[in-house]
Amino acid sequence: MLTFDPTIRPSAELVLMSPWLKFKGTPKSTPLSRDFVVRLSGFRAFSKLKKVALTALAQQLPDEKIDSLQKTFRALDQNGDGTLSVEEVREAIVQEGLKPPKALEDILQAIDCNGSGSLDYTEFLAAMLDQKVYMQRDVCWAAFRIFDLDGDGKITREELAKVLNGDSVQELFGARKIEKMIEEVDKDGDGAVDFEEFCAMMSSKASEAPNKRQKVS
Template sequence: MEISNKKKKLSRQSSSFRLRSPSLNALRLHRIFDLFDKNNDGVITIEELSQALTRLGLDADYSDLESTVESYIKPDQTGLRFDDFAALHKTLDESFFGCDDGEDNNRSPESDLEEAFNVFDEDGDGFISALELQKVLKKLGLPEAREIEQVEKMIVSVDSNHDGRVDFFEFKNMMQTVLVPSS
């Protein structure tokens, strides 16, 4: 009974990792790949992957990481190309978060957006401030996070009521304009 409850809790927590929109998933995965590929050569080495995981607070033993990833690296390559990275991601997603989509099928797109919004709204006040956005951008290693002025411009670009922060309605509108419908 306890194991079943843990699995349900894990699958609920994982819904933000597995969004239903294939086009959004592909875009998200490309962005992650680009973040990990520090020298922009189209290949993620084990060193780059290790550094990215460390920046995200997910320190992994290098030899464990190497043994997990090396089977996805083609013999003539020095690291993971995007297709290899996508295959690794799919395997890890299935291994850690399971394939039980029954619960996710009952979820509304709005609840997925609420979960995404809550990632940014660290203090839970119902708004995303420039400082909260900056923290998330820093965790992702994005250069935009370096200057608060850049982050504030990002907020202003979606802040339709001009209160200096993004509420869920504004976040939802922004997400609906950037999401490409899946075919």
């Protein structure tokens, strides 16, 4: 594995087939929660900003808060490549005696934020996090501070764009997308998201929640 020349270095898949690693590292079968499919489907209905916030938060949570999800991911990742394919997820659902939704591929595509065609560990965590975990005040505040770069208690368009696009030359999230993400959550219409608006977003179940500036029929 430490061989410098990649042409003669064993691939990750080959290494994972090693009897020693199989003995030491094969995860025990972990049953899926009964609401596994519901959580996957529910993530698709979240606002874009909430999806982004959960994905960012998933990278910050300590292991003790996500231990069961770590075990579930490892059990689902049958070939050990660090990602979950549609086939792996479908097979796991069937093995648990559950019925895979017809739109499973579309659901996973909505969770696949980076467009890789499969779910990586962080994307999986974001979709499966229990609301009881991320709605704890300190956890929600930690997620908010990821985007509130100057610490003034508001997430502006500029801050959101900087966090999402980083130093990339090519903007993954254009100005209009950023503006729309803010508008979905900005209830008082000041052009930014404060902590209370952020918490309201995190507690919501769907992206269709009306904005105060919108007419509600």
